[in-house]
Amino acid sequence: MRVLLAVLAGKIVAWLVRFLKRGRGSSLPGLVALKIHPRLLSHFVRQVRRGVVMVTGTNGKTTTNNMLARMVADAGLRAVVNAEGANLVTGIATAFIRAASWRGRIFCDYALLEVDEATFPRAAAQVRPGAVVVTNFFRDQLDRYGELDRTVALIRDALADLENVRLILNADDPLVAQLAATGHAATFYGLGRHAEVSPTSTAAREGRFCPFCGHALTYDYYHYSQLGNFRCPSCGFSRPRAQVEGEGVFAGARYSRCRLRYPGGTQELVLGQPGLYNLYNALAAFAAGLFLGLDPARMAGSLSSYLPATGRMERFRCGEKPVLLNLVKNPTGFNEGLRALLHLDPPVDLLIALNDNDADGRDVSWIWDVDFEMLEGMQERINLIFCTGQRGEEMAVRLKYAGVPLGKIVTEGRMEEAVRGVLRASGSSACLLATYTALWPVERILCRYAQRERAPEGLPSLS
Template sequence: MVFRLRLITAIFVARAVMWLVRLLGRGRGSSLPGMVALRICPGILAHLARQARRGVVMVTGTNGKTTTNNMVARIAGEAGYRVVVNAEGANMITGITTAFLRKASLWGRVDCDYALLEVDEATFPRVTRQVRPDLVVVTNFFRDQLDRYGELDTTVSLIREALEKLPGTGLVLNADDPLVASLAAAAGGEVLYYGLGEHRRVTSSSSAAREGRFCPRCGQELAYAYYQYSQLGNYRCPGCGFSRPPAGVEGTEVLPEERRTTCRLRSPAGDYELVIPVPGLYNLYNGLAAFTAGLVLGVEPRVITRALAGYTPATGRMERFRYREKPVLLNLVKNPTGFNEGLGTLLSLPGPVDVLIAINDNDADGRDISWLWDVDFEVLEEEHRHVNLLVCTGQRGAEMAVRLKYAGVPLEKIVVEEMSRAVERVLNGPGKTACLLATYTALWPVERILSGYARRENRVESLPSVS
């Protein structure tokens, strides 16, 4: 009786907080309602999550969590399932609780088939103590926010130890990342791998940070037949023999284009063409992870490929706008590997390109911005003719400008501006296209300013079954 009273009170107050946040225009209310509800009724998340009729899917890893989870949500919606999903990327325990609260009745009933939850790596052990997943999808592991996560092996250990306490939980793992593939040893249920085969854009070397290129079993440096990017590729340990496992779902014949990426896909259910309507090899990995999860959920492969072909990115995930006749791309950057891939996309755009880089150092971004020195900004010196203007903004815009200076970017191309003026300057620059790169807490104000000037071309999806 006491729990029931706490539950109803928590839901009522959380709903009031949601309404108030939106009324005051103070954000999307994706975390605060959950925080309040957990204070009132600490057991509310476990209670609500148990009501997912067909089970709980969790997506974790460094990059691609939001995109992969939202792709899985679209697949489930296309298949006719009702889902709970934290689509905005609020992946701490408060944001996950808020996702359930949005679907809950005032009496604490949740009508859903699946709970599809993006979960922060450091939060994963805590969440799994309250919500037992039936399937866990792991995207990749890269160095990210040392002040929050610590060294990379600490993050991997946290996930491994949590998985060891989940007997019967299935895993979908990235075969091309040795750190992710090593988690199979902790699996309590079935493991299915996804990855990319060799194609004409693989490389024989990689200049990215090397932490992930040592054998997770014996510590020797891995030998690579080829790299996709960073430590992702076809690897083998010369010491203990640990190697890339065969991928049950594998992409081949990769064809990157300006607005989409396609590949041939080989799977246990047959061969298909996979079309991901956003650019970037990393988004193709997200699509492969989502396809594999869809198979595990029992969705028909043609339904999966149709859902992925119609996917619309969340805010700041390769989101396209148009200002007058000028194409504009908005993308989140949060660690060296993700930033390097963003720079690769920038340099593939029709040039010259006007560029905005917005760097904040709030808690959600990571207070330590030394990671910027691990980003390969030196490519902008080599390709500086492709870039018309680099406008730095945000709380650490000046430090970003210094980093570009030491990367060898011509000084006349580097500008530091207040955020509103920075967005306006980039939009009105003489370049053919504009590319806006922002850390997490800078992303939302940049998007809000940008939306006041430009029209969104690939609108964020809002399916009733996915909200």
């Protein structure tokens, strides 16, 4: 009876949210249902036929999980997915409620669940996943998570309490690779050496020291931040061999590509999204798909036609002006978003929407760790920068201290005027970077003036 009441209440709340147009309803239904039945997740998970995969880490959770969901669907299998990125326990419960019948019955092969790092211990204890994908660890919302070593410890301790779980780990991140020491079977994924690797990285603060002995790590090369080919000269901890590895890497303006090497063969992979981080997401999803027994060639095809979730390097067009929309929520992700400007047609009009709600993190001091100084070297490529959101003025101050000319900075408190301004400005292309709670209003406004590109077009193949 409690299950029936919880599911009924959740579905009614979801309908009301949609009817009243009060948001996406991706968490509130689960919140209400869990108040009625706190163990509702366990009830749902027992009905999943083949198993549960959980995806956690700092960046890339939504994209990795949705890529995996696309591959599972293309294989003719059914899955419960929290596709909108609502990754707290309430969002996970909402995903199950949406998929359940009025009687609380679930008919699916897999549950594919993106999980917030701080939520992971509680969710894992209830869900008991068969596989856990860990993307990366970067500093993020210090006022919520605390220091990064605390976040890593939360995941490590929760994994130690699980049984019969397969870990799918980023070989290039020492903070992730160390989780193999929990004793679980592990599959590693990563990128091989490519033309854009760097022998140095000023941003590699998170992975500077060995997680086992504390000695400074040495790197043959970096991909970005602390991701690269690392080794500890003291205890011998080093980048593990990646079973799934991207070789011949290229990351361009409209697409990225590599040759996937995996046990038993190779596959050519071309993504309709730019950036090394999207290749990492695809590698993680591919490795998880191999564990689930999916066909490698079909997975590569699914990834090539994958469309990103809202704000994950989404492409729009306003008249003849190409527009890129991307979520930014921590220094590493912001740095990669700024590097995307190098691939857009200059001059570029840029919008930065900075909010400080709970979901964004109340402390916005992290913007001082973003390498905005790189914009000083792009001055000829930048037309105007519009700063908006609850903390738009602080963003403008940060840009001033980064060396951006004041004549290029526009502070606009009204978000709609800021979005209209960046679209109407005289640049050849536009890029909109928004923190989490700013992303949805920016996206809604953008959709009124621009058209979303629905499918990747003209993707090349590897030679």
